[in-house]
Amino acid sequence: MEVVSVAGLGWPEHRRVRTALRRPAAKGQTGLGWPAGSESSAAADEAWLAELACQSLAPGAPDGAVPMRVRRALASVPRETGQSAVAGASVPGGMHVVARADSVGVAGVGTGESEVEVAIPAGPDAVADTPIARAAQAAVVARSGGAPWPRPPSCRVITIANQKGGVGKTTTAVNLAASLAMHGSRVLVVDLDPQGNASTALDIEHHSGVPSVYNVLVDDAPIGSVVQQVAGFQQLYCVPAAIDLAGAEIELVPLVARESRLARSLAGYDASHLDYIFLDCPPSLGLLTVNALVAAPEVLIPIQCEYYALEGLEQLLRTVDLVRSHLNPALAVTTILLTMYDGRTRLASQVADEVREHFGAVVLGSVIPRSVRVSEAPSYGQSVMTYDPGSTGAIAYLEAARELAQRSAAAAAG
Ligand code: ADP
Ligand code: MG
Numbered sequence: 001m002e003v004v005s006v007a008g009l010g011w012p013e014h015r016r017v018r019t020a021l022r023r024p025a026a027k028g029q030t031g032l033g034w035p036a037g038s039e040s041s042a043a044a045d046e047a048w049l050a051e052l053a054c055q056s057l058a059p060g061a062p063d064g065a066v067p068m069r070v071r072r073a074l075a076s077v078p079r080e081t082g083q084s085a086v087a088g089a090s091v092p093g094g095m096h097v098v099a100r101a102d103s104v105g106v107a108g109v110g111t112g113e114s115e116v117e118v119a120i121p122a123g124p125d126a127v128a129d130t131p132i133a134r135a136a137q138a139a140v141v142a143r144s145g146g147a148p149w150p151r152p153p154s155c156r157v158i159t160i161a162n163q164k165g166g167v168g169k170t171t172t173a174v175n176l177a178a179s180l181a182m183h184g185s186r187v188l189v190v191d192l193d194p195q196g197n198a199s200t201a202l203d204i205e206h207h208s209g210v211p212s213v214y215n216v217l218v219d220d221a222p223i224g225s226v227v228q229q230v231a232g233f234q235q236l237y238c239v240p241a242a243i244d245l246a247g248a249e250i251e252l253v254p255l256v257a258r259e260s261r262l263a264r265s266l267a268g269y270d271a272s273h274l275d276y277i278f279l280d281c282p283p284s285l286g287l288l289t290v291n292a293l294v295a296a297p298e299v300l301i302p303i304q305c306e307y308y309a310l311e312g313l314e315q316l317l318r319t320v321d322l323v324r325s326h327l328n329p330a331l332a333v334t335t336i337l338l339t340m341y342d343g344r345t346r347l348a349s350q351v352a353d354e355v356r357e358h359f360g361a362v363v364l365g366s367v368i369p370r371s372v373r374v375s376e377a378p379s380y381g382q383s384v385m386t387y388d389p390g391s392t393g394a395i396a397y398l399e400a401a402r403e404l405a406q407r408s409a410a411a412a413a414g
Contacts, residue, residue: 149183149402150409155271157296158278158335164312165283167304168339170197171374171384173280175394178383179401181236185275188227191241192262192292193282194248199240202230203381206240214245216265217252217291223269232386237274245288252287259287259327263295285319293323297330303355305341305348305367310355335407337400339368366399 160173170193177187191198191206192213199206205228206212215221216239223239230236252258262279271277278300279292293299299320303309317333324331336359342348356363368374371393377384384394 149180149185149405151185151275151405152408155274156276156298156408157266157271158276158298158300159281159289159292159296160278160300160302161281161289161292161316162301162303162312163283163285163289163316164304164308167309168302168337168368169193169283170201170280171378172300172302172337172339172368172397172400173198173278174201174378174383175374175385175397176401176404177236177276177278178233178385179398180276180405181230181233182385183401183405184235185405186235186237186273187276187278188237188239188271188274190223190239190262190277190279190292192245192279192288193241194243194246195282196241196243196245197378198280199238199242200381201378201383202236202238204228204230204238204240206242208242208244210240210242212240212242212245213262214242214248217245217248217261217288218255220261220265223265249286249288252291259290260294262291263328266295285315290319290323290327293320293331294327297328298332298334300335300337301333302337302339303351304339305351307347309351333362335404336363337366337368338363340370341367342370364400364403366396366403368396368400369393371396 160169162169173189177189181187189198189202190213191204196206211221211226213226215226216223226239227237228240230238252261255261257264266277277296279296281289281292301313301316303313320331320333336355338352338355341352352367369392371384371391373388373391374384374393374397377387380387384391385397388394
């Protein structure tokens with residue numbers, strides 16, 4: 001297999017792909033220059049997915065960058081990227097805000113229950129059942145003024161993606177999920193990273209041999225059979241990932257509908273007792289991330305307030321466009337979260353300002369600060385929401401989760 005060189009900042013220097021992406025749309029072609037006909041479209045998909053697989057295997061080695069490069073990267077990101085067929089509100093900058101999806105393809109079909117399946121209770125107001133969870137819940141409720149958060153009318157499925165590693169995808173998935181679960185929502189985190197960081201942070205068993213998302217993707221196991229309940233929360237669940245998932249990227253290649261396997265599995269899963277499903281992606285744009293993008297109508301992109309942070313965005317947004325064109329017409333970038341903000345640096349505020357200027361209302365008002373407590377929490381098998389609920393990181397994630405919940409309500413009302 002050809003390994004694409006990753007020069008500089010994680011953007012593959014593969015002429016054919018770059019040319020294809022930049023070719024202006026001609027008759028019979030979709031907006032990004034990909035052929036629209038089914039045969040040639042299939043061929044293009046093949047080539048594209050092959051490239052994605054290559055990208056996921058290529059070493060990413062960012063080199064030096066200057067603010068001008070950041071600005072250039074932003075300038076090349078198309079402002080209309082978020083447009084989609086899903087109903088929602090337009091916002092300045094041309095992004096398409098969809099705070100919730102009306103249909104997430106998780107209608108109540110048979111769940112294929114097994115003996116080990118975790119039953120997700122229908123009740124909305126279960127409370128934490130351990131001392132630490134109760135203390136955490138009391139702290140966050142006190143800080144949020146005790147007001148209950150709105151729950152979406154139907155389950156929102158949100159992919160948390162960014163092909164850069166270490167930008168806060170997993171931290172965001174875990175802490176948004178914990179915050180929402182503490183405020184009455186029923187939340188499932190699907191760990192799609194072979195490193196299993198979300199499973200570790202939620203203290204879920206995920207050693208080799210434990211039924212995991214690998215079995216869902218490769219063996220067609222029902223999702224319900226691999227869900228585990230997160231200790232200390234009555235309403236937080238996790239589908240773990242183990243290291244065998246690393247092989248899935250290759251094993252999926254010859255399988256039928258390889259990029260839609262998670263979507264098919266979710267479509268057969270009764271999510272009517274859930275309010276949110278977060279799909280925590282690996283740091284690549286390979287088949288695992290594509291499966292997540294096909295399975296969810298919403299994408300949440302965490303952006304680290306650092307150099308390089310914006311360099312891979314163009315590629316990510318083009319991938320979102322391609323998945324929308326070919327595989328999931330409902331897909332839209334609905335949320336951007338600024339992470340690891342260091343208030344002592346001017347660079348962090350510059351990056352935050354540029355992102356807000358470019359993406360408008362899609363960017364959550366809450367910014368996650370760099371916080372030692374956030375980085376310590378996973379080693380205790382906890383979210384920061386339970387590890388140190390009064391810390392700046394926990395409060396910021398709480399605010400971000402509240403915004404997410406309020407957007408659900410606003411979309412439902414509008
Ligand atoms: P990703 O999933 O995108 O690879 P992670 O969420 O695993 O990124 O974060 C990468 C590392 O940075 C982890 O060690 C995590 O604990 C740490 N981290 C994430 N967010 C913060 C933060 N706000 N402050 C400090 N450290 C953080
Ligand atoms: Mg991660």
